[in-house]
Each structure stands twice: as structure tokens, then as C-alpha cells.
Amino acid sequence: MLELNEDLFIGAGKRRRCYRHPDDPEKCIKIGVSGGKKGRDMQTGRERKYYRLYTKRGCSLKHLSPCYGMEDSNMGPGAVFGIIHNPDGEISATLGSFILGGMLIKDFEEELRELREYMFKEGIICSDFNHGNILVQNQSDGSRRLMIIDGLGNSDLIKVADYYKPFRDKKLERKWARLLWRLGTFEEKARNKT
16 A cells, blocks of 8 residues: 655645655555545546547557556555656646746747647647646657646536537537637736736
């Protein structure tokens, strides 16, 4: 059983807390805020299911945090994922933190276009697609890659988009329109704070 403590804490979302893996600095473990009780952490189950589905389909996973399964911890069961970090070893920052730091959405046009093309080509769907679930990973050649670290999978009750491309493309169009709207709203709020 993994022993987690606040020294290993990385960050938190609405449903889960993320900690560095105590035995492997290249991994993290996401623990449901409910303590991981059965039925309370559907997001982890969905992410693991879709990671397996995309792997089985032979999809490229280059914009996704690697998933390594589940492990028990003193805080409950958690999903183990790869930590996304820059060449200098620092954990990559969220797209939202760059915007809060003064950068503009237009500064990420190329990276956003690449991520969009990737998601449409591979059929990658995210249930919670926002500036906090996308990291900006610096590459050793000076370029940047956007990495999805949370919210992977289709949360629809009837998952037609998983198997029928026209429905998937429509869903992805809606997800991207909403992401760009959210980014614009977030950028506007960040500018008004300064």
C-alpha cells in the first residue's frame, strides 16, 4: 500500500486530488475526494476505460498522460498516471496558468490547432475539456505540446459517438467550441484582474 502525505501533493480538481507517487517520481496517483469509495469516482473508471479503448484501437497517445492502472494507498484506491514534465524536470504548467501569467490564447494557436487535429484524427473525446486539464509541455527543441491530463472519455449515457464517426466529429466540434469560449472568458477575466 502506498503511503501518501501532503508533501507529495501536486494539485486538486473538483473530484480528485493528485499526489506524486512515493515510489516513482515519474508517476502520480489520483485519489477521489470521497476517499475512492465505489461508485464515487466514476471519472477515474471512465478515464481508465477510454485509455484502454484508445490503446486497443491503436490510437496515438502522444497528447495524453500515460495510464498505469490502479494502486491502493492510505487515502484509498487511486489511478496511477505519468507526470507530464518539461526537459528541465519541472512539472508542466496548465494552459490556464500561462493565461493568468499574461500570455494570450493566440500565443497557443499552433499548439491548439495541433491538439484539435490530433483529437479528430484519433477520435479522442474528453468529458471535461478545460484550461485546467491541459498542460503545456515544453519540448527539448523549443516547441510546446499540449497534453490532456484529466477528463478523458465520453460521459454520454448512450455512447454513439464512440463508434460512429459523424456523431463523434459533431461532439468534438461542440467540445472545441466550448473550450475556445471558456478560454476566451478565462483570458478576459485574467486581463480584468491586472
